[in-house]
Structure formats: structure tokens, C-alpha cells
Amino acid sequence: MLPIRFSTQPYTIGSWTILRLPKTVSAKLPSRGVAVVEGTINGSPLHTVLEPDGRGSHWFRVSKNMREGDTVEMAIEPSDEWPEPTMPADVKKALAADPKAHDVWMDTTTIARWDWIRWIGSTKQEETRRKRIEVACSKMRSGERRPCCFNRSMCCEPAVSHNGVLLEPQK
Numbered sequence: 009m010l011p012i013r014f015s016t017q018p019y020t021i022g023s024w025t026i027l028r029l030p031k032t033v034s035a036k037l038p039s040r041g042v043a044v045v046e047g048t049i050n051g052s053p054l055h056t057v058l059e060p061d062g063r064g065s066h067w068f069r070v071s072k073n074m075r076e077g078d079t080v081e082m083a084i085e086p087s088d089e090w091p092e093p094t095m096p097a098d099v100k101k102a103l104a105a106d107p108k109a110h111d112v113w114m115d116t117t118t119i120a121r122w123d124w125i126r127w128i129g130s131t132k133q134e135e136t137r138r139k140r141i142e143v144a145c146s147k148m149r150s151g152e153r154r155p156c157c158f159n160r161s162m163c164c165e166p167a168v169s170h171n172g173v174l175l176e177p178q179k
Contacts (some may be wrong), residue, residue, distance in 0.1 A: 011047055011083040012036050018074045019177040021168040025074055026067050029058065034065040038086050041160030042122060047084035055087065062163040062173035090118040093125045102141045109148035116153045127155040130164030
């Protein structure tokens with residue numbers, strides 16, 4: 009596949025700076041859900057996981073040194089090389105205390121680990137998050153390898169979304 013080339017501009021939501029892919033670019037990717045790409049951003053190498061925006065496109069967080077409104081030149085193509093997700097401390101602690109769940113966690117695919125972490129992290133309420141960690145460990149103890157009924161095409165970062173949809177730029 010030839011790289012998909014496009015320009016876009018970063019914008020901020022709260023304290024986050026993000027890049028949203030044009031819908032026409034996302035349509036060329038193999039999934040409306042979470043996807044991994046490699047390529048370049050302003051000529052520098054890029055390998056990142058794209059989050060769905062809940063509207064049929066994708067986005068990802070960029071460093072704060074990118075200024076809102078600057079034009080960013082990108083060239084991307086889908087990748088099969090999923091980076092290992094960052095393990096939140098509370099999930100790590102729960103899995104360390106549950107050897108059977110930990111064994112299932114270690115035996116799942118990287119994509120499945122992304123799904124678990126995205127499902128656990130998709131809530132703003134600490135109590136709900138705690139319950140989701142308990143449910144995840146229980147499900148893994150019983151051999152389940154992925155969260156049930158999880159919509160992979162919704163935006164699940166509470167800091168930048170509402171009801172599974174990426175928020176619009178603040179004006």
C-alpha cells in the first residue's frame with residue numbers, strides 16, 4: 009500500500025493537543041475502530057495507535073510543543089505491529105495480585121490488551137473504573153480474553169470525549 013499523504017492541524021481539548029485525521033483519510037484505513045499506523049509526521053518517523061473519534065474518523069495525542077493551527081504534513085499506512093499498551097498502575101497492581109488473571113493477560117494478544125485497557129479507562133468515575141478492573145480480573149480468571157460488548161469504534165478517552173464521541177475544539 010502506498011502511504012496516505014495529507015495535511016492537518018493540531019487543536020486542543022482541555023490540556024490535550026491532538027491531531028484529527030480527515031474523514032477521507034480514515035476511510036482508507038482498514039478499521040473505523042482503533043488502528044495502528046506508521047509513517048512520518050513533518051518528516052519525522054511515526055508509529056502510533058489511532059483512536060476512533062466516534063464519528064468515523066481517527067485522532068491521536070501529540071506533544072504540547074505542536075501549536076494549535078500549525079499545519080502538519082503526514083504520510084501514514086496501516087501497520088500490523090501493535091505497540092504494547094502502557095499498563096496503568098491500578099491495573100498492574102490488580103493483575104499482580106491475581107496470578108490466574110495475570111497468566112491470561114500475558115497469553116492474550118497485544119490488541120486484546122489494548123481493548124481491556126481502553127474499556128477500563130473509558131469511564132470518568134473512579135468507582136466505575138475500580139469495578140471494571142475487578143470485572144476484568146474475574147473475566148480473565150474464567151478464561152475470557154477480551155471485554156464483552158465493547159464498541160471499538162467509540163472514543164474512550166474521558167479527558168477528550170463525551171458519550172463515546174471526540175469533543176470539538178474549544179473556541
